[in-house]
Amino acid sequence: MTTTAPPRIEPPADPAVRRRRVGLGVVAFLALGVTLTMLSIYGSASLDELAADDAGLAGAYAVAAPFFQGALYVHIVTACVALALGPLQFVARLRRSRPRLHRGVGRTYLGAVALGAVSGLAILPVNSAGLVGVFGFGALAVLWLVTGYRALRAIRGGDVATHQAWMIRSYALTFAAVTLRLWLGLLMGAQLALGAAPDAAFANAYAAVPFLCWLPNLVVAEALVRRRGLPSYALPAT
Template sequence: MTRLIEPVRTAPVPARPGRAGRAAGRIGWTFVLLTALAVVAYSAVPYFTASLHDLAGDEVGLAPAYAEASPFVQGALYVHIVGGAIALVLGALQFWRGLRERAPRVHRWIGRVYLGGVAVGGVGGLIIAPSSPAGYVGLFGFGALAVLWLVTAFRAYRAIRRRDVPSHQAWMIRNYALTYAGVTLRLWLPLLLLTPLLLGQPWEFDAAFANAYAAVPFLCWLPNLIAAEWLIRRRGLPSYRLPLARA
């Protein structure tokens, strides 16, 4: 019985990009870092400025959905927020070429803290997924995100322990693509909120937000993984392919 998905090596790693490619890479990396910092400041920090009940009264983030949850689930929410915030910022720094080449020891220590953030954030995400305000879609969408987040982090760690740097880089790209779902979720929401207006349909905020939030549990990370796999192949790192059907 053939495997549905099998790892394959793609073309050799290409030469370093030219000046235009490096400039585009710096712009892209800067955008990722700044948006990660903005999301942490806007979405994570408020949870540590007031209680969940107070935040729920102001309808801040997920506070209304978890203000009446058990202490265990509320604790998992805070663990998820802290782990996700650490991973979101430190993960962006791991793709800074200058840091990797000039301070490899710092790069390794940041990587350890990053994987720790993913570990606690992923476990917290699994615990709070059943209480998602998106219902079953949130349970399966955010639950799958948490599982893949943990699995890709483990694969990245295992690869670097084997000193398989190309595979480590590939798995880290996939993992941070899932980490970055914290940003893309907040980019998709306003776009989905405006969709009824663009389609000429009646618009009411509560209904539009409910419809938008029902889509983001999968939309916030699936396109990220597709983009990550494209980037992995473009860099000639170990990728995946669906084998042709055999007779």
């Protein structure tokens, strides 16, 4: 007589793990949405055609030198790659079961970050936010490079916990592509509700997002780092 083993009953997921999965799912959904939107817009027509339709920021780059136009396309493509791949780095099951794939995705992500940051610095002179954009988006690009480098250096040194902390910070900056658009819509909506003209509402909102799109992200990232017990920054005692 043969016997069959009783079916394995999976223990209920820890509430914290469940919340983390839901949060990562929301992040991945928003990231993929922005990625597909950006690629569909800038891959569907030339900058001149997009500028004529007043699509995105094409108007500022349609009249720019070919160098800046090329850098813009490099920035869009590499930033979208980083934005879409980033959430995969935080899937614990993938890290455990497919470590080689995890490393491959990580290398691709960090390569896209490096190219996205450098091309982002290259287009600063023609950004649509003026001097505020130079400082805000410039700081974002530099920190994007720094966090990616620190994540790479940590994992090459075998420090997994520090690597994870820096990857969280890195993707928080990558996610600025999403939060920029969320803040832009929120700020414009508030102004339009108060009777502002659409062009003025956009100009005012876009003047704020060069810093607003990433500073709160870093605050949230550091909170996540501390909650997970990873190496974090601590203010000096006074």
